[in-house]
Every structure is written in C-alpha cells, then in structure tokens.
Amino acid sequence: MREEQRNRKTRGEARCIDPEEIRRGQTQSGQAYHEFVREPAMSVGLYVLRASAADLQSPHTEDEVYVVQRGRARIRLGEADRPVVPGSVIYVPAGLEHRFHDIVEDLEALVLFAPAEGTQSRGSGARP
Numbered sequence: 001m002r003e004e005q006r007n008r009k010t011r012g013e014a015r016c017i018d019p020e021e022i023r024r025g026q027t028q029s030g031q032a033y034h035e036f037v038r039e040p041a042m043s044v045g046l047y048v049l050r051a052s053a054a055d056l057q058s059p060h061t062e063d064e065v066y067v068v069q070r071g072r073a074r075i076r077l078g079e080a081d082r083p084v085v086p087g088s089v090i091y092v093p094a095g096l097e098h099r100f101h102d103i104v105e106d107l108e109a110l111v112l113f114a115p116a117e118g119t120q121s122r123g124s125g126a127r128p
Contacts, residue, residue: 012037015037022046032053040116042113043116044110045117046110047128048107049100051071051107052103055099059095062115063092063093064094064117065112066088067088067110068108070106071086071103071107072107073100073101075090077090077098084109
C-alpha cells in the first residue's frame with residue numbers, strides 16, 4: 001500500500017447499505033435517479049428506467065460508470081451502440097453523449113460518478 005493511502009483520512013463514514021433500502025429510497029423519491037452516497041471524490045446512485053421508457057439524460061461533466069443490476073436494453077455511447085444485460089459495466093468519460101434505449105425489461109443500474117456528480121460545473125448535464 002502506498003504511503004499516502006495509509007495516511008489518508010476518511011472523509012465520510014463507512015457504510016454497508018441494504019439493496020432493498022436503496023430500492024425503497026428510489027421508489028419513494030419518485031425520480032429515475034436516486035443518489036445514496038455522496039463524497040467530494042465520488043457519488044453513487046441507483047438509476048431505474050421502466051421498459052420502453054425514454055432516457056432523457058445529457059452528457060455529464062464527470063466520469064461515470066454504470067453497473068447494470070437488472071434488465072435488458074441498449075446503450076448509445078457517442079457513435080457506438082451496445083447491448084446491456086445484468087452484469088454489464090459501462091464506462092462513460094465526461095462529456096460523452098450517451099443514453100439507454102430499446103429498454104425491453106425494466107433497467108436498474110448502479111451509477112458511480114467521479115468526482116461527485118455535478119461538482120465539475122454548475123451547468124452539468126441532466127441527471128442520469
């Protein structure tokens with residue numbers, strides 16, 4: 001382990017969050033995206049799109065990773081178009097046009113932003 005990693009102070013409290021608690025929070029929020037971890041260096045949320053829904057997000061000012069938990073769809077990444085299934089891991093660099101489409105089964109994905117979503121610019125893109 002590198003010296004600076006050993007000496008780094010923890011910014012927030014360590015947590016182990018129950019997945020059902022996360023899903024309840026997303027459902028109660030009434031929004032497609034529900035953020036449940038936020039630290040300066042990163043944020044994590046749950047993004048849920050129902051089958052046949054439109055994904056209206058726009059490019060973000062932070063790098064982003066999706067980890068698909070449930071559902072099947074396709075994702076447009078710039079000019080590329082790829083299928084997504086449970087277990088798919090999708091990296092989206094900051095500023096890249098991207099969106100899910102052809103959602104054939106309700107889609108549920110963990111979304112990780114680094115640094116935290118919205119911290120790179122006041123005018124960041126629509127939330128995932």
